[in-house]
Amino acid sequence: MIQPYDRAAKEFAEHAVRVAEVQVEHFISQPMPTLRWSRPAYAGFACPAVRIPGQALELGTPVSWWAIDADHGRLLVYALVRILSFASSIPEGPVTVRSAGRSLSAVREDRRLLGELLTDAVPAFFGGESGDSAIRADLAEVLGQVLPPEAKPWYRALTPDFFDWLER
Amino acid sequence: MNPENALGWSRDAPDDVPHLPPDVSFDVPHHRDVLPDGRETVVIGDVETLSDYCHPQGDNPFGFRQTCGLCSCEGILRQFGIEVTETDIVAHAIERGLCTLEDDPRMSGRTTVLDQVRILSDFGIPASYETSGSLEDLASQLAQGRGVILALDCGVLWDNADFYNGQANHAVTAIGVARHPETGEIQGFYVNDTGTGEPGKFVDADTMKEAWQDMGGIQVVTDRVHRE
Numbered sequence: 001m002i003q004p005y006d007r008a009a010k011e012f013a014e015h016a017v018r019v020a021e022v023q024v025e026h027f028i029s030q031p032m033p034t035l036r037w038s039r040p041a042y043a044g045f046a047c048p049a050v051r052i053p054g055q056a057l058e059l060g061t062p063v064s065w066w067a068i069d070a071d072h073g074r075l076l077v078y079a080l081v082r083i084l085s086f087a088s089s090i091p092e093g094p095v096t097v098r099s100a101g102r103s104l105s106a107v108r109e110d111r112r113l114l115g116e117l118l119t120d121a122v123p124a125f126f127g128g129e130s131g132d133s134a135i136r137a138d139l140a141e142v143l144g145q146v147l148p149p150e151a152k153p154w155y156r157a158l159t160p161d162f163f164d165w166l167e168r
Numbered sequence: 169m170n171p172e173n174a175l176g177w178s179r180d181a182p183d184d185v186p187h188l189p190p191d192v193s194f195d196v197p198h199h200r201d202v203l204p205d206g207r208e209t210v211v212i213g214d215v216e217t218l219s220d221y222c223h224p225q226g227d228n229p230f231g232f233r234q235t236c237g238l239c240s241c242e243g244i245l246r247q248f249g250i251e252v253t254e255t256d257i258v259a260h261a262i263e264r265g266l267c268t269l270e271d272d273p274r275m276s277g278r279t280t281v282l283d284q285v286r287i288l289s290d291f292g293i294p295a296s297y298e299t300s301g302s303l304e305d306l307a308s309q310l311a312q313g314r315g316v317i318l319a320l321d322c323g324v325l326w327d328n329a330d331f332y333n334g335q336a337n338h339a340v341t342a343i344g345v346a347r348h349p350e351t352g353e354i355q356g357f358y359v360n361d362t363g364t365g366e367p368g369k370f371v372d373a374d375t376m377k378e379a380w381q382d383m384g385g386i387q388v389v390t391d392r393v394h395r396e
Binding site for chain 1: 234236237268270272274275279280282283297299322324326327330331332333334335336337338363364383
């Protein structure tokens with residue numbers, strides 16, 4: 001059974017491999033649904049980040065990626081990009097993430113909404129169905145708020161099937 | 169007469185001699201104080217002394233700026249009387265492969281919690297890492313006099329949405345805990361934050377819960393305590 005997105009995201013972020021292998025200071029992406037490995041999964045990437053108070057966030061090219069099973073959160077794959085890339089071509093960083101000028105509470109609310117929408121939407125995606133077009137539209141809008149536009153090419157390169165489905 | 173409240177706090181001591189609930193034990197200095205918001209508190213931990221072991225990260229000749237984990241190791245080692253500099257720690261990490269080396273030195277110097285454990289152990293302070301820690305766990309570690317590095321979300325810590333990741337992305341050292349003088353409730357913690365260079369910053373309990381506990385409660389804790 002597919003678990004709620006928030007729970008999957010927590011398992012993704014706190015997986016033992018992430019804690020042991022991925023540098024604390026890295027930017028960790030939101031895990032996105034995918035069927036790339038022929039089973040429901042959530043995949044995300046890590047990239048170097050520069051966070052200096054008073055300056056914009058800067059992200060380097062992703063250096064590692066991993067995926068967990070969407071049903072039970074077990075690790076499916078972990079790899080360093082230089083050993084096993086998640087795409088034949090990944091846009092090179094660094095990128096500077098423009099400030100959205102939003103408050104922390106507004107960003108928290110966007111993430112909460114993203115969790116709800118993904119929980120509602122992913123059963124259709126994992127089931128190979130189109131799903132409710134209104135939910136897909138809402139999801140696309142919230143993803144536009146939560147994912148930094150500058151990092152979107154990396155998200156798309158890692159889980160192209162999900163973004164194709166979203167924009168169907 | 170020794171009037172006590174429901175939690176067993178003794179109330180007949182002078183105001184400048186704080187008492188603690190019977191279930192709150194500690195082996196480190198403590199004193200009565202006032203929090204930045206004006207609330208009375210009991211501070212457990214030698215915050216004033218340990219605040220000296222903090223400086224803005226990036227103070228090394230390699231140009232490495234992402235050294236919050238390495239600077240936290242430096243701070244912990246200095247807590248235990250081992251006089252090292254950020255440069256010493258960065259050089260050691262480079263030599264042993266215990267931090268990242270990127271093409272851009274500004275993006276270099278990152279560590280995993282295992283790297284931090286290894287560095288502390290290399291310098292004679294064995295440590296281990298734990299996950300799913302709670303505020304009470306953290307308070308207990310500090311009350312025992314252990315060195316503690318926390319992995320937390322700096323977006324929450326700095327109230328900066330641009331750096332909010334919903335996950336741990338920054339390392340700080342925790343150096344003290346503030347408890348309510350009567351109930352023993354945790355009011356907050358004191359941290360040395362090399363990201364801002366702010367020593368002994370007070371972080372209220374709600375903020376610490378969101379920034380650290382809710383982000384996995386990941387901490388590196390020394391085996392030894394300060395007074396040993």
